[in-house]
Amino acid sequence: MNPCNRTLTAGGSSGGEGALVALRGSLIGIGTDIAGSVRIPSLCCGTYGFKPSSNRVPYGGQANPTKAGSPGVPPVAGPLATSFADLEFLLKSVIQAKPWDFDALALSVPWRDSLPAKQKLRIGVFGEDSKLPCWPPIRRALSTAVEKLKSAGHEIVTLEDAPSFEEGLELAYASFGFDNTHQSGKYIQAGEEPLVGSVRQTMEVLIPKSGGWKLEEVFDHNVQKNAYFQKWNKVFVAKKLDCIIAPGAQTTATPHDTYGAPPYTAVWNTLEVSSHWIYAL
Numbered sequence: 001m002n003p004c005n006r007t008l009t010a011g012g013s014s015g016g017e018g019a020l021v022a023l024r025g026s027l028i029g030i031g032t033d034i035a036g037s038v039r040i041p042s043l044c045c046g047t048y049g050f051k052p053s054s055n056r057v058p059y060g061g062q063a064n065p066t067k068a069g070s071p072g073v074p075p076v077a078g079p080l081a082t083s084f085a086d087l088e089f090l091l092k093s094v095i096q097a098k099p100w101d102f103d104a105l106a107l108s109v110p111w112r113d114s115l116p117a118k119q120k121l122r123i124g125v126f127g128e129d130s131k132l133p134c135w136p137p138i139r140r141a142l143s144t145a146v147e148k149l150k151s152a153g154h155e156i157v158t159l160e161d162a163p164s165f166e167e168g169l170e171l172a173y174a175s176f177g178f179d180n181t182h183q184s185g186k187y188i189q190a191g192e193e194p195l196v197g198s199v200r201q202t203m204e205v206l207i208p209k210s211g212g213w214k215l216e217e218v219f220d221h222n223v224q225k226n227a228y229f230q231k232w233n234k235v236f237v238a239k240k241l242d243c244i245i246a247p248g249a250q251t252t253a254t255p256h257d258t259y260g261a262p263p264y265t266a267v268w269n270t271l272e273v274s275s276h277w278i279y280a281l
Contacts (some may be wrong), residue, residue, distance in 0.1 A: 019079060036265025057091070092111050125159060168267030229271060
């Protein structure tokens with residue numbers, strides 16, 4: 001349950017971790033994120049959360065809720081904490097331990113304490129997708145962040161021609177159904193427990209399409225995904241951006257089993273890039 005209001009969701013998945021960290025029951029937590037499952041609990045519970053780029057943090061040895069080897073959006077592990085400094089502390093500790101020596105898929109990229117300092121950043125700002133309108137508190141948080149960044153001397157670039165967040169969500173959702181054996185559903189069925197509402201909604205996404213996926217269709221999906229990569233890369237390069245800020249969700253924490261789709265987090269999973277939710281904004 002949400003530690004601020006038990007009638008609201010704590011977000012998920014990794015919602016238990018989000019609630020525990022928010023209640024100071026744990027100093028730092030680890031969540032796993034494939035569509036927002038580190039950042040959504042942080043948003044709902046009022047903490048900091050960070051989704052690293054794919055394979056930046058070792059993922060080997062974790063139980064997989066889907067069929068091993070399935071292609072698509074890779075899950076990543078990332079920290080939840082009550083301060084930005086704690087996020088940095090955990091990531092630095094993990095990366096300085098050279099995780100690539102233990103997990104062959106972890107990126108062999110050392111921790112860098114600092115990059116060449118830039119006193120003025122060029123920051124792209126995306127307000128909202130017209131098909132995915134945001135609640136007033138989300139708009140207010142974003143506008144407050146923009147004003148503070150402006151007052152700190154940073155250059156703000158409004159992204160009116162950003163690629164569709166809805167397309168990014170659809171690409172992620174399609175890949176979740178690649179497993180024609182529906183292994184994730186079999187795991188839940190074997191547990192002999194009734195589905196809660198939010199899980200039932202998720203399972204509908206994971207159900208393979210009628211007739212299953214053909215190999216050629218997976219190829220076509222990857223072509224579409226690569227084209228989506230290029231759209232965002234074009235925006236980033238053409239506008240000479242250092243980073244992008246955008247809504248973390250359409251809403252704040254909602255009543256249980258009503259959170260809905262996560263377009264504003266899933267897009268960054270599709271792109272396999274790092275993404276924060278910083279409550280202090």
